[in-house]
Amino acid sequence: DIVMTQTPLSLSVTPGQPASISCKSSQSLLHGDGKTYLYWYLQKPGQSPQLLIYEASNRFSGVPDRFSGSGSGTDFTLKISRVEAEDVGVYYCMQGMHLLPWTFGQGTKVEIK
Amino acid sequence: VQLVQSGAEVKKPGASVKVSCETSGFTFLSSDINWVRQATGRGLEWLGWMGLNSGDTVYAERFQGRITITRDTSKSTAYMELSTLRSEDTAVYYCARSGWFGQFFFALLDWGQGTQVSVSS
Numbered sequence: 001d002i003v004m005t006q007t008p009l010s011l012s013v014t015p016g017q018p019a020s021i022s023c024k025s026s027q028s029l030l031h032g033d034g035k036t037y038l039y040w041y042l043q044k045p046g047q048s049p050q051l052l053i054y055e056a057s058n059r060f061s062g063v064p065d066r067f068s069g070s071g072s073g074t075d076f077t078l079k080i081s082r083v084e085a086e087d088v089g090v091y092y093c094m095q096g097m098h099l100l101p102w103t104f105g106q107g108t109k110v111e112i113k
Numbered sequence: 114v115q116l117v118q119s120g121a122e123v124k125k126p127g128a129s130v131k132v133s134c135e136t137s138g139f140t141f142l143s144s145d146i147n148w149v150r151q152a153t154g155r156g157l158e159w160l161g162w163m164g165l166n167s168g169d170t171v172y173a174e175r176f177q178g179r180i181t182i183t184r185d186t187s188k189s190t191a192y193m194e195l196s197t198l199r200s201e202d203t204a205v206y207y208c209a210r211s212g213w214f215g216q217f218f219f220a221l222l223d224w225g226q227g228t229q230v231s232v233s234s
Contacts, residue, residue, distance in 0.1 A: 001174075035218065037218065037220070039220050039221065041157075041221065043157075048207060048224040048225065048226060048227055049157065049207075049209075049221070049224055050224070051219065051221065051222055054217060054218070054219055054220070055217060055218065058217065090156075092156065092157055094157075094159075094220065094221070096211075096218065096220030096221075100159075100162055100171045100173075101159050101171075101173045101174070102147070102159045102220060102221075103159065104156055104157045104158070104159070105156075106156050107156045107157070
């Protein structure tokens with residue numbers, strides 16, 4: 001199985017400041033079709049996870065443009081340009097390659113200072 | 114789009130549980146369903162996948178033999194049954210939709226609200 005490793009595991013951010021989460025995979029997530037099957041989710045307290053970024057760098061509909069995803073191969077980053085109070089929760093990366101099982105990173109808990 | 118799951122369950126060790134996921138707002142047969150679980154205070158764990166059109170299934174290896182995903186196309190509902198329950202299976206179980214939309218693949222696009230399954234003697 002592909003192992004996903006996130007860092008840091010927790011982050012305390014002052015509102016208005018940027019935040020960055022790293023996600024590394026044990027195998028390349030670049031498929032032969034040219035797509036990179038890396039996804040980012042946010043699970044707000046008491047809620048189901050919600051999709052933020054698909055295929056490594058595409059912001060999902062309705063996701064604020066302060067969120068951005070980047071990276072390729074095995075190294076990926078989620079950036080929040082200016083953290084807001086509503087961004088608190090646990091962020092997960094997940095590889096969604098054609099070959100199952102899909103696997104998640106451990107999660108990064110973001111809180112506001 | 115809505116995925117509405119059945120209510121909380123309390124089971125004894127060794128029993129089975131079946132969780133339903135009733136869908137609406139999209140063409141049932143055009144998507145896939147996944148099941149993901151989360152133990153209290155823990156991360157997310159993918160359990161299995163079903164192609165809703167084909168009925169094909171893929172299960173995480175460590176659940177092979179204990180998990181069964183089925184569907185009822187007439188009710189646009191998917192089901193996940195986990196047998197031989199143990200205390201470590203206590204978790205919130207989520208269904209989540211995936212599939213190709215245009216040129217993009219969306220893994221775990223829409224999620225159910227979650228179903229708490231508690232296993233205790």
